[in-house]
Amino acid sequence: MATDYKFQGWLGYSPESVKGQMKWDNFEPKKWTENDVDIKITHSGICGSDLHTLASGWGETKYPCCVGHEIVGIVVRAGKNVKGIQVGDRVGVGAQARSCLLPSCLDCSTGRENYCQSGRVDTYNAVYPDGEGNSYGGYSDYNRTDYRFVVKIPDGIPSEYAAPMLCxxxxxxxxxxxxxxxxxxxxxxxxxxxxxxxxxxxxxxxxxxxxxxxxxxxxxxxxxxxxxxxxxxxxxxxxxxxxxxxxxxxxxxxxxxxxxxxxxxxxxxxxxxxxxxxxxxxxxxxxxxxxxxxxxxxxxxxxxSLIGSPGDIREMLQLAADKKIKPWVETRPLSDANQAVVDMEAGKARYRYVLVNGKHAGASKI
Missing domain, CATH: 3.40.50.720 (NAD(P)-binding Rossmann-like Domain)
Structure with missing residues (x-):
């Protein structure tokens, strides 16, 4: 199935990228499978993990790398195997994009997918199995992720609040x-x-x-x-x-x-x-x-403790909606990502920056 959109985003090419030297460029998303959804990104939180990864602080990064694992957007394509999510839904993706999901896995079979060691794929800076390609994050226009790691955002939570909750x-x-x-x-x-x-x-x-x-x-x-x-x-x-x-x-x-x-x-x-x-x-x-x-x-x-499972995220989002939790966020244009990363590194955020994609923000449907 051909698409009329391109996967483009802010890519880091070296540890210097954390100093405001990311470059806007094309990237090749993971190979499409019928378990995947494509998401038109409206919001992406900036996480400390993004800075560590851009700088190769947690080990050598797989450059070029597009960071961002607090992703909110609108589904524009859904595979034949996708359940519970459809085109037009507002959804989110956190720090994990895949696990082995095997019934024999003690973690995946008990709702602890975030601790799976045999098939864990992070939302960025990771390699999918079976030649499906690399994972790329949310400082971008579009994201492709297995639907089992995509969660629907409750109506009561604004997207700029939901994004940083995902990690x-x-x-x-x-x-x-x-x-x-x-x-x-x-x-x-x-x-x-x-x-x-x-x-x-x-x-x-x-x-x-x-x-x-x-x-x-x-x-x-x-x-x-x-x-x-x-x-x-x-x-x-x-x-x-x-x-x-x-x-x-x-x-x-x-x-x-x-x-x-x-x-x-x-x-x-x-x-x-x-x-x-x-x-x-x-x-x-x-x-x-x-x-x-x-x-x-x-x-x-x-x-x-390591992030949370998709089930944890759904449970947390419902609590946030029920209790009307309002995180302290400051929105920044996606076009300003380099300066936002520099400001985050300098400790200026109070308390979370969220990048807003001006081309897609405000979209309630595809």
Whole structure:
């Protein structure tokens, strides 16, 4: 089936692309299969993962690379095998585009496709099996993805809100849900930025008794409290922050991606039996060393969490629609992607940039 649209986007050709040197160019999407949908992109969030990938921070990137895995748009083509999605639907794609989906896979068969190790394909900078080609992301006009990793966006969520939820939102929602966030719990969110601000919003929406925002600088205090946090801790500026908050938190979600973070200090904030779940991924993957007695003395645990499954995303979006969650986003034109990436790297986003494709934005149908 011939199409009258081209796959074009902002491509990084080297680690220098993260410095505002992406180039608008054509790319060849994955080979079409009858399980696929083509999406006319209207919105694409900018994620910290995009910057790490453009810079080859998590290993050598497969250049040319089009990043962006917080994609919202309108379906313009659907394969014969596609179920539950049709041309004209407003849909989203998160950080994952494929898994093995085999009944024998312990992860895929139990709704944990995001942990599949045998057939996982990321939305960008990955290679599909069986010669289907490379994956390309959302800083572009169109995206092609297997329908089983495409989710419908509830009517109550504006596209500029939905886009960053598809990665940042679910990256925080999943560990909160999986680790008991709810009534009776005190939850700490370490690193209140693009990821962390979703942690505050979702922890409150899930009914946590108390939510504590934890970041380095006191300058964020008013913003974090305005998001709904009950308390704010500035680890660089608040003297005795460890002593004053010791053993006060049931669950901490850490978004910090630095091997120099005060991890032992964070752990000291946990109650006996508390958990710290790491979602931030430093370049190189290294965390600060932890003394075994820190864990033993308080029966605390360190764990991790990776994005979320398609089922997690659907569940999160419904909660966001029901609770009318409003992330803090700033829209930027897709044509301004290079400058937006530079500004994101400089920490100017409050708290998430969303690229708007001026050619497609406002479209409610094909």
């Amino acid at each position: 940042a939102g679910v990256t925080m929602y999943a560990p909160l849900r999986n680790n008991g966030c709810g009534p009776g719990k005190t939850v700490g969110i370490v690193g209140v930025g693009g990821l962390g601000h979703f942690g505050v919003l979702f922890a409150k929406a899930m009914g946590a008794d108390k939510v504590i925002g934890i970041s380095r600088k006191a300058s964020k205090r008013d913003e974090v409290l305005a998001l709904g946090a009950d308390k704010y801790v500035a680890t660089d500026d608040d003297q005795d922050w460890i002593k004053e908050n010791q053993r006060s938190i049931d669950l901490i979600i850490s978004t910090v991606s630095s091997e120099k973070m005060p991890l032992s200090g964070y752990l000291s904030l946990l109650k006996v039996g508390g958990d710290l779940i790491q979602v931030g991924a430093p370049d190189g993957g290294n965390l600060p060393p932890v003394n075994a007695f820190t864990l033993i003395a308080s029966r605390i645990k360190i764990g991790g």
